[in-house]
Amino acid sequence: MKRCLLSLAVMAALGGCSLIPDYQRPEAPVAAAWETGDQASSSTALVGWKAFFKDPELQQLIAIALENNRDLRVAALNVEANRALYGIQRAEVYPQVDINGDGSRMRLPADLADGNDSMITSQYSATVDVSWELDLFGRISSLREQALQEFLASDEARRGVQISLVANVANTYFTWQADQALLEVTQETLKTYEESLALTNRSYEVGVASSLELSQARSAVQSARVSLAQYRRFVAQDRNALTALLGQAAPRLPAQSASLNQIMVAEVPVGLPSEVLYQRPDILQAEYELRAVNASIGAAKAAFFPSISLTGAGGSASSDLDGLFDSGSEYWSFTPSISVPIFRAGALKASLDYAEVIKNQQVAQYEGAIQTAFQEVADGLVARDTYVEQVTAQRALLETSEDYYRLAERRYRTGIDSYLTLLDAQRQLFEVRQGVVTDRLSQLISEVNLFKALGGGWYAEEPPEQREPEA
Template sequence: MNKSVLALALSAALGGCSLIPDYQRPQSPVDQAWPQGEAYGAAAAARTSAASLGWREFFREPALQQLIGVALENNRDLRVAALNVEAYQALYRVQRAGVFPSVSADGAGNRTRTPADLSSTGDSAIGSQYSATLGVSWEIDLFGRLRSLRDQALQEYLATEAAQRSTQISLVASVANAWFTLQADQELLRVTRDTLRTYEESLSLTQSSFDVGVASALELRQARSAVESARVTIEQYTRLVAQDRNALVLLLGQGALGELNAGAGLDRGQLAELPAFLPSDLLLNRPDIQQAEYQLRAVNASIGAARAAFFPRVSLTGAAGTASSELSGLFDSGSGYWTFAPSISLPIFNAGQLRANLDYAEIRKNVQVAEYEKAIQVAFSEVADGLAAQETYNRQVQAQRNLLQTSEDYYDLAERRYRTGVDSYLTLLDAQRQLFTVQQQLISDRLAQLVSEVNLFKAMGGGWLESAGNPQG
């Protein structure tokens, strides 16, 4: 053992120091500003952190607020996350107890008959022995091994707390997205039924024209084809609505849903505006980043325990009590006894096991550094994507609304021209199909806009607070 190791051991032994490496937070691997460009628009002045915006304040629709509240009470994934926190808290208490002495009280008694041929007096004899003992044992943590294990357990416990917050944030976003998806599919089903009625009216008109020899057989077949196509689409959306309700029930963690008020539907106004903030705020707001850092701190503490394993382990064991051959004399004067047994264990040869343990701990730290940096990069990417979606969906939905108005005008004109015999049914059918397609796309775009806003709220770390300054539960 070289002089530097001996000096380190002496310093630790005298001061009871820890061998845990000094923790330094890794440098953030992302820019200090969000991407710029046409997709992002002008940055708004930061007002408040999204993480401090409660989900009741962000989701303004009362029906959705009620569903989120039910999910937070009953969802099984969130329940498992809460139980994991309790489990790791118990493990932390186990490791923390190892730093302190353990005290035990013991009582014992026995009676023994010795045969005559084994007795020193030649006569059989019966002997008794009774004792009451108070024992103390303590491993003196000179090199910080136990404290390192305690700190590791603490950081792992804190990591599970962050994981619980992350699970809740994901649950809030999942319930909102499932709700909006259900609203969108119900609206698509309604639009398809309206379109079917329009197709059926056109079929009736075409059938009448065919009967008097005005419309051709081809136009009649086209009208019937449009009707059957709409019926197929109705069944598709009926199935999707049922599946959406089942997905929502699973998230809520309780029985079947009753009748739900559609409320504001897919109106963007049911969501509050999200504030702008800096990338550095992610380190404070995102629980998955906090979880990764706690895990990094945990493996950093494990290095201290692996280093301390190279040095002696000193234990003190003592006991004091009373002993007597008669139970009645157990606490008589002169029956007391005591023992004191210090011990020291120094590893000499273990075929490289301790070095391998230390190497493993250091490799785990490097892995966790990469995981921490990746968590930051993923968070930055999610927020950047959300900011781009926020600006572009505003323009896309407005453009789609304009297209819908144009398609409605096209359909009205085509219908009038068909009824007056100016155009063929093919022109009317084209206008009907275009209007139906544009209506469906507008609903899909509105859904995508709301989902992107919810995902941005989640990416910013929102969803942990029920209302400003009031965490859930």
């Protein structure tokens, strides 16, 4: 008996053996830093979304979306599902214990009974069943590690959905502000066109303006009315888009948009090294998936070795229910078994080859994710630098266009220039005012996309310390 217990202890100790290959993170196939002209900083911390977005109304919308958005809810439930799967796989390491109770009564007819009379037999039992597969070569632990990594990958997928949600809410909100501003610009331009039409109509009645000039003035008014209807539609559709992202009716937004010239977002840190990409959820998700595939190789290797299972049962049995637990009614059984793979027609080798191919595929996907992330950040850094110049130039052009319009209007009223010159000045001013709004919107969206590309936006306040996820 002592020798048997010693053997079991040795087998259990050997259960720590693992055939999972040592994991080595693939080298990032990108440069150490971006070509922005800034020296790489040793700090890679990013601010949370509450600190990045300065508009209180936008902060309120983001908080509502994080609470109610259905896509984020599905991603969170997927994490819980993978947590449960990991719990199932983790339980395989431990012995399985069940308690069963059985009872039966049987009547035998006289011709089947030993005697000449019919008889009734009874049997009752209470049993504790124990079964345990000894994980000598790490098959079960490899599958447990695979399930753990898949759970962690699903959590990073949830973070990715959250970051995308924060960015989408911000971009939709800024688009609504821009369309609202464009609507206001169009309303003011329409008023100007209508005043010019009234002036041209009076000049036409006294024979100063031609019918061509009157037709041009009417055309300008109708064109502005077309744009007015278009921007009213855009504003309404922007609100509908916000409602879909929030998962509930959007709160009442102000009738007049906030000025896009205000400081709407914080400045994203410059000079960050490319290692900051490792905190992006899609990169972490790809790495966890790579680790899961790496663990599956250990399980595929362990399948080549014997599997040993221990099954035992013990309890009490009696033909009388009252005597089920009386002295002498005890019984037990112990059934160890071993399964040694001999001939599987190459199935085990094919399974191992498949796992290794999937790992190589996952490595390529991981490297591709890093390259995509690097490009997104590089594009965002270039956009940030160039949009500053573009918006500044567009505002300078606006000042020039306003001077041109004032001069053309004065010269038209005094009869020096024709209406064609005034119409050209009006159209140019309208287009430039639109350009100022759309360029500012593009600048804000590029800042949000850069913040998203760097992996920001998945926490509200200060960044938490590097976590060790708990399953």
